[in-house]
Amino acid sequence: MSGADHMNIEWEKVGDDWKLFRLINDRHMSVEILNYGGVITKILVPDRKGKRENVVLGYKDHRDYEKNPHFLGALIGRVAGRIKGASFELDGKRYLLEKNEGDHHLHGGSGGFHRVLWEAKPFESPGEVGLELRYLSRDGECGYPGNVRVHVMYKLNNDNRLMIEYRAVSDRKTPLALTNHSYFNLTGNLKGTVHNHLVQANCSRFAELDHELIPTGNILDTRGTLFDFTGGRKLGDGIAAGSGQNRIVGDGYDHYFFFDGEEGKVTVKDESSGRILTIRTNQPGMVMYTSNNLEEGLELAEGKSRKYLGVCFETQASPASLHHAGFPSVLVNAGETYYRWTSFQFAVEGA
16 A cells, blocks of 8 residues: 555565564655554654664564563553452442452453454554554453454554554453554664653653552652652662662552552653654543563563563553542543543654
8 A cells, every 4th residue: 555645555465374564655665564462563763863763662572572471662551560369349349350460450451452353454644644442341251241343553654753543442341552662762772771861741740659559649749759750760760769669569660559640741861862752642641661670581562572672651541549539540431432642753863
């Protein structure tokens, strides 16, 4: 497929039933996505010298996404994040979920959306190319109530912006919180860790965690702490000289941040490459994870995995809302249209 503005979509088979789609614009950016797990496997963007390099973590062998224990690039659902005790109560009934992280439920369980073979359809519209993914999650799947029709769109335009739109409708009231779990590394082709990534985010509050990484219910002020990114801060600050909250997650960040205002905005800069990533979203918050517990030695496309090799910005509501007041709710009513979007726009300094 190709459009008048030279944008293009390519695809190839990966094994028997997987397909890899490549969205290409005419500004030297491309995005590769699997129909399995909705995984973003690669994002190529130029640095300040025009050199195109990959800025997300991806496996060397695509079949490693079949298990993908660290959720590299994956589409997450039904509920992103940890659900305490792998259970919740809804309208007087208790629902029991799979315990796939200690006594808790993480990222929808072992049969979550990251393990789904999605119905995929590439498309073109004026000024953009994209991929549409669809899936019907049946009532009782992974323990959740309701038949949920899920519709996810990946769109790439010539402003080097990747937009992800999430739509869903359930026939019963149910928890729902979708996100993408890409690990970003703006150095390009994993030339360094994310210690020197400068992050600015409009977040003045974050969720305190216990030793099992479950929110305690306390919401803390970021001001005067290593969690204050409102004026810009290098990720290495919280990795090297972290507080108790940094240490509890393995020296770094793995916390839910609340966005101030109607729209969330995060800016990430890497001085070595000149790359800038601007994230915007209508989600109420995000989990920022600095890959503190990323397994070492995995075969990635550009080398071996190690701690702090990527940073995730998992924009979402909070599953802590199922057990605590004051957190953005993950509940959607029967027949209600769930709609969330997050955009990732790439640029270089001075451009």
